[in-house]
Amino acid sequence: xxxxxxxxxxxxxxxDIVRMVHGCQSGHPGGSLxxxxxxxxxxxxxxxxxxxxxxxxxxxxxxxxxxxFLSNGHISPVWYxxxxxxxxxxxxxxxxxxxxxxxxxxHPTTHEGLPGIRIASGSLGQGMSVALGAALAKRLNxxxxxxxxxxGDGEQQEGQVWEAATFAPHHKVDNLIAFIDLNxxxxxxxxxxxxxxxxxxxxxxxxxxxxxxxxxxxxxAAVVKGLAEAKGKSGHGKPVMVLLHTxxxxxxxxxxxxxxxxxxxxxxxxxxxxxxxLEESLGDY
Amino acid sequence: xxxxxxxxxxxxxxxxxxGMQVLGQQNPNVVALCADLVxxxxxxxxxxxxxxxxxxxxISEANMIGLSAGLTIGGKIPFATTFANFATGRxxxxxxxxxxxxxxxxxxxxxxxxxxxxxxxxxxxxLEDIGMMKMLPGMTVINPCDYNxxxxxxxxxxxxxxxxxxxxxxxVIPIFxxxxxxxxxxxxxxxxxxxxxxxxxxxxxxxEAIQAGEQLEAEGISAEIINIHxxxxxxxxxxxxxxxxxxxxxxxxxxxxxxxxxxSVAQVLVKKHLAPQEYVAVDDSxxxxxxxxxxxxxxxxxxxxxxxxxxxxxxRKK
Numbered sequence: 001x002x003x004x005x006x007x008x009x010x011x012x013x014x015x016d017i018v019r020m021v022h023g024c025q026s027g028h029p030g031g032s033l034x035x036x037x038x039x040x041x042x043x044x045x046x047x048x049x050x051x052x053x054x055x056x057x058x059x060x061x062x063x064x065x066x067x068x069f070l071s072n073g074h075i076s077p078v079w080y081x082x083x084x085x086x087x088x089x090x091x092x093x094x095x096x097x098x099x100x101x102x103x104x105x106x107h108p109t110t111h112e113g114l115p116g117i118r119i120a121s122g123s124l125g126q127g128m129s130v131a132l133g134a135a136l137a138k139r140l141n142x143x144x145x146x147x148x149x150x151x152g153d154g155e156q157q158e159g160q161v162w163e164a165a166t167f168a169p170h171h172k173v174d175n176l177i178a179f180i181d182l183n184x185x186x187x188x189x190x191x192x193x194x195x196x197x198x199x200x201x202x203x204x205x206x207x208x209x210x211x212x213x214x215x216x217x218x219x220x221a222a223v224v225k226g227l228a229e230a231k232g233k234s235g236h237g238k239p240v241m242v243l244l245h246t247x248x249x250x251x252x253x254x255x256x257x258x259x260x261x262x263x264x265x266x267x268x269x270x271x272x273x274x275x276x277x278l279e280e281s282l283g284d285y
Numbered sequence: 286x287x288x289x290x291x292x293x294x295x296x297x298x299x300x301x302x303x304g305m306q307v308l309g310q311q312n313p314n315v316v317a318l319c320a321d322l323v324x325x326x327x328x329x330x331x332x333x334x335x336x337x338x339x340x341x342x343x344i345s346e347a348n349m350i351g352l353s354a355g356l357t358i359g360g361k362i363p364f365a366t367t368f369a370n371f372a373t374g375r376x377x378x379x380x381x382x383x384x385x386x387x388x389x390x391x392x393x394x395x396x397x398x399x400x401x402x403x404x405x406x407x408x409x410x411x412l413e414d415i416g417m418m419k420m421l422p423g424m425t426v427i428n429p430c431d432y433n434x435x436x437x438x439x440x441x442x443x444x445x446x447x448x449x450x451x452x453x454x455x456x457v458i459p460i461f462x463x464x465x466x467x468x469x470x471x472x473x474x475x476x477x478x479x480x481x482x483x484x485x486x487x488x489x490x491x492x493e494a495i496q497a498g499e500q501l502e503a504e505g506i507s508a509e510i511i512n513i514h515x516x517x518x519x520x521x522x523x524x525x526x527x528x529x530x531x532x533x534x535x536x537x538x539x540x541x542x543x544x545x546x547x548x549s550v551a552q553v554l555v556k557k558h559l560a561p562q563e564y565v566a567v568d569d570s571x572x573x574x575x576x577x578x579x580x581x582x583x584x585x586x587x588x589x590x591x592x593x594x595x596x597x598x599x600x601r602k603k
Contacts, residue, residue, distance in 0.1 A: 061358060109387070111386055119358070119383060120382050120386045122382065123378050126347075127351075129349075129351020129355065129379075130358075132352055133353060133354060133356040133357075136352065137357075137358060137359025159347070163348035164348050167345065167348055171340070
């Protein structure tokens with residue numbers, strides 16, 4: 001898909017995010033907006049997905065297709081929007097986000113049977129282990145598709161992440177491409193102040209990963225180019241780690257660059273101000 | 286009292302290893318994971334015959350649980366193995382979110398459960414695992430009683446779709462169940478029919494219950510002994526049928542009295558058939574170093590403790 005088309009989808013996804021969070025006055029807009037370009041590029045350009053008439057068809061086992069796992073489950077709004085816009089479930093269902101009896105739980109889950117989701121996430125640090133297991137299953141099944149996994153930068157403070165980081169190179173899981181959303185923010189403030197991750201590139205390289213940066217994680221052309229590069233690096237005996245530099249809240253000026261919009265919903269006026277900045281390219285739900 | 290004899294003693298963990306070897310040969314989707322305790326879990330035969338289906342995780346239990354959940358996506362049936370303490374308490378949140386809540390077909394197989402791992406002491410002697418695991422919605426909890434039953438249970442859980450906690454142990458104990466038994470999840474096993482007291486026992490305590498039954502018989506008391514190998518889902522029908530006949534209950538388990546088999550049985554009695562119940566279990570404490578026999582004696586888990594509990598229960602009927 002062309003870059004300008006992907007950008008249009010990203011704009012609609014950002015509208016969906018702020019509208020969903022506004023609709024229930026709860027949720028996490030900041031990280032969702034920052035990772036919008038990555039998820040749109042993955043689902044609408046990079047990943048091979050089981051589809052019928054350009055609409056995604058969900059199968060839990062995901063044989064013969066690429067898989068995506070969201071480890072930092074609190075940015076569920078961006079994933080829900082991308083999945084709905086890709087055809088996994090009706091876009092109208094976004095109106096139920098975080099409300100009683102919804103399949104769109106606050107954090108992603110398989111429990112309500114929402115198509116597109118393969119594991120619950122929310123309690124941090126677990127997603128990369130799960131993605132690794134799925135990657136091993138693909139290897140056992142002679143399925144040469146890729147497994148993608150997104151984590152947060154604050155999430156790197158979880159010990160389990162480093163258990164998985166040790167396992168992957170040891171077992172040469174080279175069909176895994178992982179991302180860290182480097183937005184530099186977490187709930188209590190800037191990551192360097194809360195708990196400094198220091199040099200993540202050096203850490204992952206020391207663990208035996210192939211590490212690369214996408215410096216402009218909110219520039220669609222740069223993301224698309226970076227994803228192609230990451231795929232090229234996979235399959236050569238090492239897992240691939242992409243350090244994705246994003247801005248928390250990207251696309252809505254007053255939400256950008258601050259941890260204050262990590263988990264806060266906009267009020268009516270703020271919603272209007274946000275939507276003024278985002279083109280309604282595909283029609284609101 | 287039905288006679289139970291044995292010619293051989295073995296550890297239940299070896300029953301697990303034997304079951305895994307059978308599964309390795311029979312079911313190509315079965316994979317095994319272990320966190321640096323291959324010898325203790327008796328996985329050598331499985332690994333030798335199926336090296337590509339075994340994943341050494343190192344001392345990283347949280348990662349092992351996540352890997353197992355991921356392996357189910359793609360149709361694998363992962364058996365995640367380590368000591369019971371590290372298979373449950375250490376990784377409770379990983380099991381809760383990535384396995385139970387996500388409804389994944391993961392088999393958590395835990396050796397060295399309870400006091401009877403012995404000399405390693407309380408850091409390794411988990412007595413809370415049944416409680417933690419049974420509280421997870423959708424989790425099946427199984428605690429077989431000897432080598433043969435553990436082997437049969439291991440094979441049976443591969444055919445069951447859903448998360449399972451399989452608990453077994455380290456000490457060598459008599460092999461007294463049928464080597465060709467068909468293990469039915471959730472179906473209690475009638476060890477001995479009796480009329481005066483129902484003894485519901487699980488795991489290593491089943492053999493103790495049989496010995497207690499013989500002692501009680503010598504004193505003119507007829508004990509009904511039922512092996513509750515599956516604590517969840519609990520065979521309520523077998524429990525209610527038995528207590529309707531005997532009118533009082535002893536529960537016996539190598540676990541804290543809080544949250545184990547005893548509490549599961551008590552819920553059934555409170556709701557459906559009030560009857561006196563006595564617990565044979567660890568009285569809300571940690572364990573300590575010692576030989577298995579010494580620990581069973583000190584913490585009140587021996588046949589004589591079951592005998593005493595049975596007499597108390599019978600007394601309370603009056």
